[in-house]
Amino acid sequence: MTSGTLVLAATPIGDPADAAPRLATELSTAELVAAEDTRRTLRLAAALGVTITGELVSYHEHNEASRTGELVERIAAGTRVLLVTDAGMPSVSDPGYRLVQACAEQDLPVTCVPGPSAALMALAVSGLPVDRFCFEGFPPRKAGPRRALLTGLAAERRTMIFFEAPHRLADTLRAMAEVFGDERRAAVCRELTKTYEEVRRGPLAELAEWAVEGARGEITVVVEGAPVQQADPQQALARVQDLVAGGERLRAACKTVAAETGLASRDLYEAALAAG
Secondary structure (H helix, E strand, C coil), rough: CCEEEEECCCCCCCCCCHHHHHHHHHHHHHCCCEECCCHHHHHHHHHHHCCCCCEECEEEEEEHHHHHHHHHHHCCCCCCEEECCCCCCCCCCCHHHHHHHHHHHHCCEEEEECCCHHHHHHEEEEHCCCCCCCEEEECCCHHHHHHHHHHHCCCCCCEEEECCCCCHHHHHHHHHHHHHHCCCCEEEECCCCCCEEEEEEEEEHHHHHCCHHHHHHHEEEEEEECCCCCCCCCHHHHHHHHHHHHHCCHHHHHHHHHHHCCCCHHHHHHHHHHHC
């Protein structure tokens, strides 16, 4: 028996016109559509001018664990299952990871309909470095775990992307300012591709003060990575010597310390030879 396929389909994050043409085709032809919110999916299909003819079931955070097995069985039996969430790509801070993982474990086909991404759009319009970045999703809701997460990211040099709820935005920006520094640059992007799209750029402390008045809608926060600290060559050389004393080969130790400090591995190697 030929297995079916799991199709992950990105849905518009705002304007329905952002939808990939393939999304309309998949919605109208899928044998089974698993949706985070079936009503929103029906409204999206109507906006795209198509009718969902296959079976429509819910698949959200409250039934994801119980429904995953059922969907995997249907895919294994030959059903083409389309998975959609309310906005953006399934499994990225949305339901879907468990289903993809389960299909991967059984070697069942998984494909994707590309489309809008709030994280990438926010990064692109933020005005912050885009050459290296990381996606951190939603920070913890409680102050203690949130601060612990941010503390662990204090030295992160890549541009960081977060999602946040409107009612927690001010607290999160304030916590970021405390951990990363008041002057660390950031951008708050809200209601992307919608009528009231807005991008606010500035230092974290300034953005935290602005957010106290309240922000509405879907929010993505982009934060500049930590600045490169000027390394002390003598301390770096001492670190190389410590690694060598612990049994590491000199060249390997120099590469390790170079990665940690930003200093050139060749310079560290020559300094270590000169020091004997």
